[in-house]
Amino acid sequence: MGLLYGLIAVGLALIFGLMDVVNFAHGEFLMIAMYATFFLFAFFALDPLLAAPLVAAALFIFGAVVYLLIVRFAVRAKANTGMVQIFSTFGLAVLMRGVAQYFFTPDYRSIPHSYLGGKTISIAGIYLPQPQLVGALIAIAAFAGLYFFIHRTDFGRALEATREDAGAVALVGIDKNKVFALGWGLGAALVGLAGAVMAIFFYVFPDVGASFATIAYVTVALGGFGSVFGAFAGGIVVGLVEAMTTLILPPSLKTVGIYGVYLLIVFIRPRGLFGSI
Amino acid sequence: MTITRRNVLLGATAAAALGPIAARAQTSEVKIGVIYPFSGASAQIGVDAQRAFETAAEIINGKYDYDLPLARTEGLPGLGGAKIKLVFADHQADPQKGRAETERLITQEKVAAVIGSYQSAVAVTASQICERYQIPYLSADNSSPSLHRRGLKYYFRAAPHDEMFSQAMFDFFDAMKKKGTKIETLALFHEDTIFGTDSSNAQLKLAQERGYKIVADIKYRANSPSLSAEVQQLKAANADVLMPSSYTTDGILLVKTMAELGYKPNAIVAQDAGFSEKALYDAVGDKLEGVISRGSFSLDLAAKRPMVGKINDMFKAKSGKDFNDYSSRQFMGLIVMADAINRAKSTDGEKIRDALAATDMPGDQTIMPWKRVKFDENGQNNDADPVLLQYVGGKFVTIFPTQAAVAEASWPMK
Amino acid sequence: MDKAFIQRRRRDLIVAACLALLATQVPRYVTDVYIQNMMIMTLMYAALSQSWNILSGYCGQISLGHALYFGLGAYVTAILYTKFGMLPWFGMCAGGLLSAVIAMALGYPCFRLGGHYFVIATIVIAEIALVLFQNWEWAGAALGITIPLSKQDSWLTLQFAKDKLPYFYFALALACVAWFVTWWLEDSKWGYWWRAVKDNPVAAESLGVVVFNSKMGAAAVSAFLVAVGGGFYAMYVTYIDPESVMGFQFSLLMALPAVLGGIGTLWGPMLGAVILIPLTELTRSYIGGSGRGVDLIVYGGLIIAISLARPQGLVSLFSRKRKPAAQPVREAVAS
The missing domain is CATH 3.40.50.2300 (Response regulator)
Structure with a gap:
């Protein structure tokens, strides 16, 4: 489960952490991805695993469009950039929920039969549900890919440079908007992957994002902003803490454990585990 | 035959007395407030509830050959055939909004009664507001047992509690x-x-x-x-x-x-x-x-009471779903309330309240497996047998x- | 001290006094209880947002966990009233003081956190409190606390059956107090430090300790006022449960008017609340019954539009000539 939190968080880590833009509509991106997966399944009987690349591609476009239509202006705001980001993306979240409710109705949906759904592997009495296992593998692959991407490609370097100093970058002939739009697209595509995996074992409805969003923020911050590896580690920590708190505390208090560990870590290390900013 | 002055007068008085009633029968309607979540995590419940209430209103306002109170007549005969009009309000599962919306229904929309609310937390505030305005509140589907133990005079629940x-x-x-x-x-x-x-x-x-x-x-x-x-x-x-x-x-x-x-x-x-x-x-x-x-509901009741199947078909045509535990209780909620208003022959809150308190509806005139609908002093129906x-x-x-x-x-x- | 500044402050005070006087007369002409309820909510949110603005706007410590203090105020008031029979006036003060103390205790470690880390810490702390209250049997847990209906109206117990005017005046008074505290702080030592810090990060270094203390003070004042608002809410709605007074949504709703109206300004939160709250109420009441989420679409769209079109808040529409009350928060979140 920890790796799944990691998978949800990785897209956020890119947007939130690397580009330093707050996205309060992250949970809603996830919701859209889950709906997309669901409808691909319902109309074309496409298994979520096969649908994943398609969903990721669709979310890539969606993310880029959101950046160009909304976030671009929020980042450019002369005053209160932080607040404008928080609230314009919050507005977007509300808007997306409304639109989802309008078109998809508020009914709960879920994919009843998929290739992986409900299958488990049992190793020495420990049950590993296959969807989660595949999700974990995808998460590791996504993190590795993103890590490579950021640190080894021109685009990754351009992204980081743009965040640090947009003015200087412009002098070298890099268009900030283009770089960030691609970054947003990529972040959203990763959320798309997460959504496709989630749809296998979770239900979908317009407000589904809310359950995951806070955990995703905590995961990213726990690992530290600006660090892909941090988000990965954060996901694992969150998963472990969740499993362990239920051993000592009643399950209804398990979020307290996760949040408590976050506070503990940032009080000791104000930049998270591996944060650079 | 001589027409005495007295007869004329009498006729005139009668016409004057009847006039308003006849006029009212044509146009008048009784508004009932329905407060449910129409947005947020439980919005689907509200949407389904809306269909269930509409089905019940259709049966009350139209003519149907069911052994259900008010089905065979058009509208409410006790109020000269007045039609039931539902006013829906969204409480978003928030007790504060539930309170504000209930107050709006009572003061602006002038509803005669309020039915709600899925979330028990909202039922708490909504029924308190109703108590203050002396308007009856009927829990169609709230099942929290604490609700009827608050000593409210205008609170009723026809369905079983937890x-x-x-x-x-x-x-x-x-x-x-x-x-x-x-x-x-x-x-x-x-x-x-x-x-x-x-x-x-x-x-x-x-x-x-x-x-x-x-x-x-x-x-x-x-x-x-x-x-x-x-x-x-x-x-x-x-x-x-x-x-x-x-x-x-x-x-x-x-x-x-x-x-x-x-x-x-x-x-x-x-x-x-x-x-x-x-x-x-x-x-x-x-x-x-x-x-x-x-x-509190089961479709296999249709075998014993054919009308259950027919009413279910009406609901299904609207919502694409069969009646379930919730929608059936919502349906009955409106029937019970409309029946009381009909017997009260008035839209006055206190009269409706008294009529509700006097309700005694045999179980086979409902679509539920209940023995009867009869409220105790707390407004709870103890004869609603769960299944x-x-x-x-x-x-x-x-x-x-x-x-x-x-x-x-x-x-x-x- | 420049003269224009003193002049502006005097004018602000006069305008505020006139507006407050005008507001006391409004209920004479508005008798509809639904509208009255809307006005009470507007004033309450104005007061809350104004209080939030002290810490988050002026001081630049963006908190999205103020629901914690609101909930504490509501709970302390309700518990003292229902379990110990203490008057809500006392409960509000107690809740306010408790919140202030807690705000300082939390501020101590949290103010060292920068930017996003601080924001998330505030969210998380409020969330923890929510879960704890949800599991705290003695405080009603998930069942919440119902304030029993009292037989007669009384200012002592703040219970009025149908009459909304007393609540209206209370909320108005609360908004005025929050405004006045802000007005007063603007010109205080703290106000100067905050502005200095925003203008010049180097000054922040040299002022380090003093500024830290002033932030603690701001947190305490802000939490106190919000908690009093919470106590008022409990007595007005007569029912509280953890989700409805401590939810994350509430923290956002508190911040939203200030952000839309103009964060870190004297008039922003007021203006924001006056526009936003009636808007949310009306969209819900008149287009929300459809179950199709149209109200959410309208509401969300408007927030995006306003926050993008007017990053300094709507109040900037009025102040073309005069300087903003305080320099806008220097990208506090994006540090």
């Missing part, structure tokens, strides 16, 4: 035990809002009284992103019966997680809510063959109590 439901479950266990089934240990699994808390409190108390051992009492956070740790604990406890009190979202996740972690309980006896929703069975019905849920239903082959059959049962319970579940 303690009555839980009682039925334990009666059922006792009956099964007599037949030789081994039921000793129970595992409670409930969400942490008002519904889960009330339900588990009732179950804990009953288990103690009747000598069942609770081997796990797990409270979880509603709308949790993951329930795997919780399910591990349930699995470790491995009780004879698992008793979940969950809304739809958590119910789906619970069943999926159980399948993933390879936990197959002997039997599941659910406190309704999510376990009577079509969405849940669409999602995970194949894993739930043999699950038992309490309910237990088992999910077999894609639909629900009544298995308890014996007089309503159409099939034997299959135990353990498949």
